[in-house]
Amino acid sequence: MASESEVSNKQIIFKDYVVGFPKESDMEIRTSKILLKVPEDSTGILLKNLYLSCDPYMRSRMSKHDRPTYVTSFQPGSPITGYGVAKVVDSRHPNFKAGDLVWGMTGWEEYTLTTLTDLFFKIEHTDVPLSYYTGLLGMAGMTAYVGFYELGSPKKGDRVYVSAASGAVGQLVGQLAKLTGCYVVGSAGSKDKVDLLKNKFGFDEAFNYKEEEDLDAALRRYFPEGIDIYFENVGGKMLEAVLSNMRNNGRIPVCGMISQYNLVEPEGVHNLFNITTKRIRMEGFIVGDYYHLYPKYLEMILPHIREGKISYVEDVAEGLESAPSALIGLYSGRNVGKQLVVIAQE
Template sequence: MAEGEVRPNKKVVLRNYVNGFLQESDMVAATDTVRLEVPHGWTAVIVKNLYLSCDPYMCLRMASPEESIEFPSFVVGSVMIGYGVSKVVVSRHKDLKVGDLVWGMIGWEEYSLISDPDFLMKINHPELPLSYYTGILGMPGMTAYIGFYELCAPKKGEFVFVSAASGAVGQLVGQFAKMTGCYVVGSAGSDEKVNLLMEKFGFDDAFNYKKEQDLNAALKRCFPEGIDIYFENVGGAMLDAVLLNMRISGRIAACGMISQYNTEKLEGVHNLMNIVTKRLRMEGFVVADHYSKYREFEEMVVQHLKSKEITYVEDITEGLESAPAALVGLFKGQNVGKKLVVVARE
């Protein structure tokens, strides 16, 4: 494609702010045009988008500015933004050239003008599936790495519980735990996902939380001696039950609470006194604060992928127009593994 060429540009825009449960109708697919040209004086790039990552936190950015929690809201009528994998097609940036493969924050569209390319990560291992940079080698993988190793400081023989364990982050946390010599249990929302945890990812035990009438009893069954480390992805009733089952000096890394993202009334947590009596440390984190450690993470995981010590499962949807349904499906538990959308294949 030639610089300066005008091309059609499919995109997904936010139709209205989300109130309650996310609906496909909150987003709309449209087609515009884009000129493959960087404005004069900008150190920007234009990228062709290949893969889009569907991530639960995006729902938080779809709330109105008055209701948004921490993350800045998307603008109604504007293209949605998320993590993805792209190819540079026009560059005015000294460290990026045409043809470079990158991952980072891009628009949910075919082509994006990235005004600040310093936030893009160059892909060092194109011999691996590029889609992995939406998941195991991208933001979700980095989230698992920082939360488990940096915040929880695991020790061999400890007892680890992972909620939403078959998702983009949880499946990797569980494998990190096994590599460390921990006993690990995961929860998921279907028997298929439970089997995946046990048979594919090597969890010691797992349960379908939708079949458990008493989460406290389920955790006591899986952890008769209690939990040392809890990797928190869910919140609400699950967190309340976990607090009852933590061991003295346990650690909780909180990277998300998906059960609270699509509700008009947040659930209360009643067992917080356990943080005091059991001397627990619970720490929330946002992975973007830790990208200075990305390269050491990337090289570690690449080696484990190549040696087949780590495996990863993706749930792939084809076509940009299918992105709204793919994102909504996350909150209905429809995905098995990391959810991503193919915009174009190189």
């Protein structure tokens, strides 16, 4: 039975809506009190948060939106919320019991009381690192799987380009492409990241986009016969260059456009007519629409992890206090691999 004692609960509070590039000072640390028991009139669960995931989409949640979007804005004065891994401390929900490990949408705090139980997946496989459920076995992994297989429709021999390729999603897309028998090139923002793509993740080629004066020329160099699949993470000038280098009937799964997130006025793309002339299928997707495929994804990916066919690099920040810095670092490319925060050990 859960303890009924009241304990302190350190939280990361969102202060106010952001315009332009976010700062650590847009968040603050507060400490509240929480009872380690779910109220009797609730069907919720009480979680002890273990790991938090820092994800690019969270920038959109820092803005006030004039029209509906696929994610709700953070509430000023309330804890930030995002994907995380947690342990159930107490439960009044029939599908969860104390001691269960879960991943899903939790608070940036030490403990979270929630009734949004449909946003959580029970963790059944614990022979792999628990932190993987913030990325490889969580939302990021599902994003790579859905975008590449469901929208990219890959086949052996396809020429695949992945931007932001060393991040939480991109590093897995490249490896899935290699397992499918594709030729894969990735771009990243530093020499160390480029080396990681080639030497650890097995990309055929990789380049530092910051060192390229002409992105169009760079892509022609690596894809003299054009690109079949572009996994879009960046947008803007990168997308413009890619459209000029796509092959007929190419596919562009649109995961994100991180180059645009902090701009007050987003950049335009000037050669969109390539979509028509080359019969390109460019499709955006929200991973939450595909979570019904999660068991299928686990069935595919877990053997690859256990057999050492998939590598995954994590950038781990220690302690809840480090969460604001870790999140802000995403938008300048400071992280190497999947950015996460460890709060407590199981």
